[in-house]
Amino acid sequence: MNIEKKILKNHSLKTSNTLGFPASAEYFLAVKSESELEAAVDFAKQNKLSVRVLGGGSNVLMAPQVDGLVIRIDIMGKRIIQTNAEADILSKEAVSIVVGGGENWHATVEWCVAQGLSGMESMALIPGRMGAAPVQNIGAYGQEMKDIVVKVRAYHLETCAFVVLSKGECRFAYRDSTFKQAPGQYIITEVELRLSRHQDDNVRYAALQSYFAHKGINQPNIKQVFDAVCAVRRSKLPDPEVLGNAGSFFKNPVVTLAQFQKLKQQWPDLIAYSESEGYMKLAAGWLIDQCDWKGKRAGCVGVYEKQALVLVHFGGGQREDLLQLAKDIQDSIFTTFRVQLEMEPQLFPTA
């Protein structure tokens, strides 16, 4: 395969990151098959180039100049596979699907909803591609990637071989996984998910409950939950096509129960959710809001006026502008609450 002819040099990544930061890749290739991926990695090894993998660019903070070869996974395809005997014993309603790493996440959710399959409907409208979804174990409105993953197929850059990781080997945690812990080691090409014809009880979130109360719907079906999530998200989050952003910029910090109780005494309105025994997850958006950041602008970047957790790029700025704003916010939260905020999007390339 003559892959060299397909590789682009000094390719702009400005429209390949939802923050819209100007960036250029030394080499760039969108791969459409696993054999193209192997050939691309071979090319990089022969030319001593670093390999970077990109999806839809909705969770990255792009450097102005990205050296090495940037590979975007464009491997498509989704199919329902026979539920295996074990799954049948567990639940007659389980259905497995296999999805290519390049498939658009939201379009896949929509497709599953149309087949009457539950498990992803609350994660509608999350931007990006299937291959990136396991990386930070995406989640929204009570559903999480870890709850539906069966296995992940990936190219392992150290051994130069395709491997299949079971759900356990993916080591999913809150916005975390093996893939995030070992950046640059795995390139995900395909994901197997297990969904159900039986609907999840996923209408526990206040925003969804008030949407259904307003519409007079008591027991929403899968499609109605999907529509509700889309409506709520559209009202709260900026569309990256209109205003550059990477969704939630900070993770919700996890603190000990003792630390939470101390904070709650001082800040009775503090919003928090129980995380695991002895730990609480604080609403990062609430902390940022209390420090008066919502709607603040710092040149070309700022804090979204409707949601303090979302940092935005108005245009004409660079990644460094946003990193400075993020640091100022982190410092002010630490000074006020003694809580450290951690960034959710990843530096691209990783530092």
Ligand SMILES: Cc1cc2nc3c(=O)[nH]c(=O)nc-3n(C[C@H](O)[C@H](O)[C@H](O)COP(=O)(O)OP(=O)(O)OC[C@H]3O[C@@H](n4cnc5c(N)ncnc54)[C@H](O)[C@@H]3O)c2cc1C
């Ligand atoms: C408006 C908005 C709303 C959002 N809402 C949510 C939300 O509700 N919940 C949530 O969890 N996230 C949310 N996000 C974050 C983001 O959409 C998800 O993290 C998404 O999965 C990123 O997908 P991507 O294809 O854009 O990945 P990219 O941004 O391209 O990449 C993210 C990371 O994954 C790596 N990567 C990408 N593809 C692969 C692959 N095939 N194999 C191995 N590594 C890979 C990259 O190297 C990078 O480190 C939101 C973002 C935006 C802009």
